Amino acid sequence: MTVAGGVKGPATELSQGLIDALVRIPITSTTQNRRLLISLVRRDFSRYPDVQELPESRLHIINIVVACLEHPAALWALRDALTTMAPDEAGTRRACQLIDSAGLSSLVPEDELRQCRELIRQAGNGHDRVDWQELVENVAPHVLGKSSDLVSAFDQLAVIGPGQGRSLPALTFVAGVTTSVGEPVAGHLRTWLQEQIERFGVSGDELLLPSDPLPDAANGLPPEGDGRDRINMGAGAAHDVPIAGILGESDKPGISDGQPDDEQTGDTGDNMVSAAPTKPPARRLPRVWGDVPPRNPNFTGREELLSRLHKELLTVREAAVLPQALHGMGGVGKSQLAIEYVHRHSSEYDLVWWISAEQNILVLSSLVKLAQRLGLDVSPEANSAVPAVQDALNTGKIEYERWLLVFDNAESIEEVRPYFPTGGAGKILVTSRNPEWAGVARALEVDVFTREESKAFLTNRTPELTDNDADRLAEALGDLPLAVEQAASWRAATGMPVDEYLGLLDEKRIELLDDTSAPDYQKNSVAAAWNVSLDRLDKVNRSALHLLQVCSFFSPEPISREFFRGSAVSPITDPLDQTLRDSVKLGRAIRDIQRFALAKLNHQNNTLQIHRLIQTVIVGRMDESQRELMRAGAHALLASANPHSPGRHSRWGVYQSLLPHVQASGAVESTDPNVMDLVFETVQFLFHWGDHPGCLEFAENAYKNWLAKLGESHAEVLKLAKYLGWIRSVVGRYKAAVEIFERSLDLYMDQFGEEDENTLDAMLMVAYARRIQGDFAGAKEVDERAHPICHRLFGEDDPVTLRAANSLGVSLRLTGEFKRAAELDQKTHSRRQEVLGSDDSDTLLTLNNLIIDTRESGEFVKASRQQGEALERSLTAFQYPDNPTVMRASRNLAVARRKAGDHTGALELSLDTVERYRRRYGDDYPDTMSASLNLAIDQRHAGNLDEARTLGEETLQRYRSTLGEQHPHTVAAQVNLAIVVRQLGDAQRAYRSDRESLDALNEQLGADHPSTLTCATNLASDLFAMGDAQAAFDHDTDTLARSERILGVEHPSTLAVGVNLALDLRALGREQEADLLHADNMARFRRSLGDQHPATLNALKSLRADCDIDPMPL
Template identity: 40%
Template sequence: MPDSSGDPVRLMPTTTTATPALLVKVPLRTTSFVGRQALLRAVQEQLQAQDTRAVLPHALHGLGGVGKSQLALEYVYTHQHDYKVICWIPAERESLIVFALAGLAAHLGIAPGGRDSLGAPSADTAVPAVLEALRTGAPYDNWLLVFDNAEDIEMARSYFPTNGPGKVIVTSRNRHWERVATPLQVNVFERQESVELLQKRSPDLTPEDADRLAEALGDLPLAVEQAGAWRAVTGMLVDECLDLLAQGSPEILELDPNPDYPVSVAAAWDISLERIRENNPGARQLLDICAGMAPEPIPRSMLRGSRSVGIPPEVDALLRESIKLNRAVRDLSQFSLVKVDPRSDTIQMHRLLQTVLLAKLSAEERALVRDATHQLLAAAKPGSCSSPTEWPAYQALLPHVLASLAVISTDIYVRELVYDTVHFLYFWGDHEGAADLARQAWNAWSAVSGEEDIHVVRTARTLSFLLRQTGGIPESIPLVERALEVSRRSDGDPEELIESLVELADGRRYQGRFEEAWDLSKKATELARDLFGPEDPTTLRGTHSWGVDLRLRGQFREALPLDRENARLLEVLFGPTSFFTLNSLNGLSVGMRESGDYLSARDFQEDVHRQARTAFGEEHPLTLRIARDLAVCRRRDGALEEAAKLAEETLQRFITRYGPDHFDALFTATNVSVDLRLAGDHEGSRRLGETTLRGYVARLGENHAHTLLTKANLAATHRALGAPEQAQELEDDAARRLTDTVGPRHITTLTVAIGQANTAYALLDIERAHKIDSANLAELAEVAGEDHPLTLSCTANLALDLRRLGRGAEADEIQRKAVAGFSRVVRDDHPWLLAARQGRRIECDMAPMPL
């Protein structure tokens, strides 16, 4: 039996010696299950009829309370020997599906790079990995997934493995599943099944009395189960039971004339609820509080650890003494009002009971119950949301945070729970879910507290950041602009002003407004240094942002000492393998590379990559970003095959994680397109370059520097394909736009000019090539330095211009200068050095730098 970690359960076979399936997240078997043999056979027959080459769901649907989930659960345990792995997936919310699939990935060991030392997988790594594993049947074929309570058809179907060797069962009340699935209607019990369950609960019941009681209950399985529970506990006479049921029904209809639940089960619950209220008032009130949560399991640790919070005194008394709490849970369980799972140490309430309980409360009572629910959740807030060891605790609380509408609370501790939950979702990899919750919080808090409230300001910044991560740049910018306005006029903590400056700088980078970003991050850093000193975390965050902006402006030599010192301080503060330290070291290596020190940059980045792989694994986003920049370092150092291999692997991992249009995927695709061209796959380079360019235009716009350098790289591919006219059109447009946006002396603009001269040379317009190279050489020598490989490349190309113009002596001298310079700064077998020696044009590529 596993502990509360939720490890899968292997049950001993009862009817066969075959190895039972690996059961992942499957609830406990219901001991009171009776009958339904015809339905179980129908499930088996329809699943067998499914084409094993294509997953088609078999949907169980019907009214609430008819036992759809219990039927699916009984099928699982009855046929566990027919499958190799079975996973139960709560499907009412997308986040629950993601959690379940991530847990399955961890148990199957198929997402090792996305797991910490305790086996907590990241969502954006684990979910694609497990779906691919199910599709291919490795490590397990013949699997079964049960999507329980899946009301949103398209959302649930998006998580079905495609063409995999397994089966899918769906339980739902949504009849529209009939359009896409093989339906099986689940109705009320046959009378004999009702009688059997009642007598199983109360052996003293005669068949005649059980029949009378079943008639009054309408043979609804949930109502029969409930009546059987309180009849077994109380020993109530059947006539008295029938009187109470009759008395309860009109009251239920008064509460809700059109209930979403059968009247019989509500009336049956009324009897149990009244008895609990009489015997254990605190347990009855605890039930109301739990009704305000999600119908998913509630960790009992949340109750045990919640003392001295604003909840009713009767409930508070339960939480202060574990014996009283255990007694209350036992009483509720005996009346079948909650299910207790000792494996995960959770309790769970049927969603229909939650509906009944909430319907009984007045608006004022509901508000009090909701507040108590929020208080319990806030008191149970886990530790650092960025720590994988805390993720399971956040996962357990998330459905209750959402269902209880914690975002509407004005309590600061509840708001902190919501804020940290947003960040947990981001760190865990559910960026869309994080943005959605952040948006809910920002809307709710700003409406109640106003834009000056510190929680509103912080959430606006967070939402702005998350929108940029998910592609919503236009929407993100006004949010952080407004946050900065509020921070500037506020008399509050200056740290808020600094954070707003840094966040807006980040937004300006995505807009391509590098000068404004630099000004903002510089101000943030200087203010932080004055107020907090150079070693404060806020100062270090501002300094990192400033270094990013210096690199984007092409000021690599200015950025290097700043980045070196910041990385050193981060290592002292957070350790050598922390996220912040390694992220800073990655920026430092980019600066080293772009300043022209290709050899040292590669050696340095190889070490950073090794540290990231050790600390976070192959699949962590930071590891992948470091790998992407390492691939560029290898290419610039002349190791073309190694560079191409790493870049392609990294691109596929980014696509698997985020999709092809995510910024990380686009940045990497730009590099892979260059690698393909250098490897001679010109058509492949062109196709990928064109696709990537379209992605940049859609995400960053036509004038962003990253869009334009990708266009210039594509021009080089067209030259390689023998289409210089198309190359010229692309390059001239890129050069004009870059001149307008980042300036004529920006390193990217000057690198594009090297390509423009190459195009003119290919078109036999040697005069134009010479004019461009001559002017560009002077600019590069001043901006990048005379020994920068870009400057030396322009020098070598200028020698070729002169030679074609009949100026052989000048060409010889300039060529010797280029070769001598390359010999000092690159390896002996570097492609650019070889090209300079052999009198061939040098093509210089560009790589997007981190924003």
């Protein structure tokens, strides 16, 4: 199961380049010098955050660079600090070169660059090159000849750095455009500029190229008159406009506060558009402002609710954060009330983050995005980023103390509440149709409009409407804001007289009442109002109605317009198929849908959104055959948008936008091959992205549906079954995983034979299943059967063969055949380097395995050095310390350090690694358990016996619960714990535990297995501690003979038994033999581990050696 890496963008290249450059500077190798570097950076940039010091210098440097990239002005401070501390170093010159050449495209997220491009495109629509060429010429003359329009000019400028200053040509260019175009584009550009200035952390004037200021033009706004209908970018337009002028507030009503788009978004929850003038824009946006929908320019009423909500959120409570909930039926405007509150009070918060919460995937996606925005030192996988965000908000580890999280459409309390921060000084606001929130939160109920609010809304949209007519319409529509908004849009679009419209409503109401098949929710005037519009849309643009019908099977979350580009993978209806092939027709269809208020178009996000109530009415109008057709059409559109790359980080955003609609449309029920491909790749995406519980749930649902419709022998069902088994094992459902692995192999063998590629892959999964069951010999038998077949059929360089070789190496290692495993792993690593590249995750996996072979073969010092290099390579390839490949290397390095004698370094790294595993996967994940077991050993070596015992007991219990009492890894945990028990003074209890463990290992692995020998070594020490030197001698002599034969005379474990045996002899009065054996062992220890290794020093002090077992990966 390979996790593919993402494509490197400019920001990644800058980050990696800086990290590599700083690592090359000799002074950065010491903690003291890195601290000095940070101090110098902070002198020039006071907002530079605290940077966590990590055991490895490269990890510390990564944190320094990431913190600089969060506030790019810190990069310039870093440049100055480096030239002060190490001006002549090649690494300094390289770092300065990278910083000086870093343009906007390296320093600003891609989605924000796209937003700016769209605004600039709007600014330049319909204008000739002559209108803007002087602006470009003043900023960067050499770009002019390469630019065909404003957007291409911006793109050219975005890659140009500030040189040795701080002024970015692209920002100066945007500032010039801002002062020269009309509203609303200028307002959106001002907002965008303000966000960049906050990101950079310096004054706006520092970011603009120096020149003479422009004359003040109405506080940065264009002059009245025809100036707002044309671009005027003549001489001086690129000059240094005071930033306060560019970003000055607009006095014009209807300009959204801090919003990048003047289009009204649709149903982010309950969507209503209201009609009173907006409140004045807030003077300051929060420093972090994420995914907040645009403010309604005509919000109506709700003043009492807004006041009560503000009072509740202002209340300070000493206990854990208690959410504030807005609940009410669909269509009453809960979300719009929250949006208005957030915009009205934005200046009172440092961080505001809007989270669509109806589906788990939406919450995870939003919190991952927040982690990236906060610059947390975590990878973009959900199981890494989400716990990090919660921890940062809970503990105040971020600089944004006053935060507000809005969970919109949070219908399931049980699913959403685990994502709430429980500490910190922030606030949580929830919108929901679920009234049960009143039982767990401070709640306000949102009802329909008052009659006066309904009338105000209607008369503001259509001023010619009389008070009486407005009252009649409001009465007919039940004052439901969403229905009132729909009726107002209808009248604005058609100009139909009120009496005629009310007559249509009555007709539709009668039709609904006569239709006994219509659900109860449709038998009212609200559904009638939408049916009036839907009938009209059918007459005006049938393809638009068909598009709406297809989208009614999607989630009520935003639908990317990218889903509509080109033809679907299979036909839907002739009118819709033609429209999807023609962008002009598609645009017209979407405009017609929007004109009748049946959906909302968000130009900023390029999405279409349909309220759930409208979707319900649309589906209710269709007969069963139409529903089947349109649902299939929805599946076809989703399948067409499948990026077919679930392992690539760069495509995860597409899967995140697809998944809510894949789930809502019931795509798992389709047997169309293209849709099944989408479903399977969605399963893979969820795994790679780190939502393992969500992945399991989705995969189980898909498997159940496919199994019922296609049977267990179908090729696609079998493929999913194998993957489902893998996911079950990842989340600890081992028994269920083994069952499906074994059944899948039987089916593959019956249907395709053992030389089929899928059969061979199933064999490897069964070998993994055997290892899960603790049957290491059985796993080796399966692997030894599969690997030669792969080699013969596909050749030694084929990925299938290499995967089989890696699996066989794992089994050989677990059966204790370290030298044979090392020979195979060496070949596999070389071939994977050649075929996949040095930095591929599978290549690094085999490298880690090879180093474990080296370590377990007794070359502790060499393995520690190699594992340190492997960790460096993994960090270079994957950047984040909590990447699975990096954490695997970190865990192995902690073990290698301990074995090599660096107990302090091992403990430091173990503490960090265990915390990362726990945060990402939880305590019951296999790698968390093995890392915890190693941490318990490190605590024992540090003398922290109570901590070692507590952690050892907890981990042993987890092994028993997940793998069973007799699994070798469970027994290993028991062996390691027994050492602590003896050192705490209870030798008899330790003996009983080791006696039980030795019997189990003899049965499971055999008397000559290295783990069995380790346990036997410790059992003899238990006997010695109990005063039975003769019994200890008897055991040690047997164990030494076996160890010399199996491990070799120079292996440290063999030497440990030799030291103990010498102490047995001395206790028995056999001094001459003891001295001779002890001297020989001391010489070998010095050769193998060195004079200062703790094992050597302990032997010199005549202290008994204890041996531990590392639970190697399965």
